[in-house]
Amino acid sequence: MxxxxxxxxxxxxxxxxxxxxxxxxxxxxxxxxxxxxxxxxxxxxxxxxxxxxxxxxVLQSKIEEPTILEKSVKHEREKLAIAKYAASLIKPHDSIFIDAGTTTYQMLPYLPYDNIMVVTNGVDIALQLIKRNIRTILLGGELKAATLSMVGRDAITALSQYRFDKCFLGINGIDQHHGLTTPDPDEAYVKQLALQFSDERFILSDSDKFSRVTFAKVGDLQGITVITDDGLSQEEQQVYGRLSTLKVVKA
Structure with missing residues (x-):
């Protein structure tokens, strides 16, 4: 060739x-x-x-963010495997934060218990949770149409009142030098607070998000459990396994 x-x-x-x-x-x-x-x-x-x-x-602007529809049709098999494993970590009576996102949304059919408390900034997530009669708090604030997430000052004020056993967050970029990033600073701040107020912190990310950097810093990898799929190379597993707790699931 x-x-x-x-x-x-x-x-x-x-x-x-x-x-x-x-x-x-x-x-x-x-x-x-x-x-x-x-x-x-x-x-x-x-x-x-x-x-x-x-x-x-692909060459992409650091502030460019796919819509929820665009995200939902990508890497469906990988997201489902990641979400199933994440849901299995929930225990009875847990108080948890579930971030808005297509991978976290996939957790909902597999939540093993109804006797939990969930706080979320995802409108579509809240609607599915109440169908299960799961006690749900939807943060107030500004509704971001592209991701169906609640952001802004009111969301931050509400989130600051709660403490969680676990949080489950989506992410746009994971990089060994720049940590966790997302295009929108408003969403980044919600994620930062969720991490700060949680005893156990889980990032749900398909393997394509690794070695990507977007605009707004969410946090570092230390003290984080990253759940990803087996598309991550052995070399990358070694690199990111040294920086975080890495759980690789078979897609």
Missing amino acids: LTPERHQLIVTLVKEKDIVRIHELVEATGASESTIRRDLSELEEQRLLKRVHGGAS
């Missing part, structure tokens, strides 16, 4: 999958790993993609 053809294939795969690993590109192109690494450097210089740990991702 000629270099221009290989470059075009790499760019196409990145656009289709959002993020691809080096071993996937080696298999797709038949080129050596060193050649692929060189290709990625050249394509990054041309601003056609972004190099990340172990592969490449």
Whole structure:
């Protein structure tokens, strides 16, 4: 395969999958790993993609955020496996915070107990919880249409009144140097407080979110349990396993 053809294939795969690993590109192109690494450097210089740990991702603005509909159709199998495991961690009489998001939403059918207290900033999450007769508090504030989440001063004021056994949060970026990030500072602050007020803290993230950085810092990886899928390479598992408690589930 000629270099221009290989470059075009790499760019196409990145656009289709959002993020691809080096071993996937080696298999797709038949080129050596060193050649692929060189290709990625050249394509990054041309601003056609972004190099990340172990592969490449689509070039995306740090403040750009997919809508809830766009998120819901991506990595469905991985999100379901992550959500099932996360739900299994809940105990009777737990007080928990469930963050707005498509992966956290997938937890709801698998909640093992009804005798829990849930605080959430997700409108769609609250509606599903009350169908289960689970005691639910929906934070007030400004409704963010793109993610169906409550944010702003009123949400922060309400959240500050509660303390949790566990919190379950979605995230847009996990990076070994920059920690946990999300595009919206208002959502970042809600997540920060949920982490601060919880005894056990869980981040639910499919493997494509790793080595990504978005605009607003949520927190560091220390003291966090990250639940992800087996699409994370062994090298990345070692890196992030040193920085956090990493639980990898089979998708």
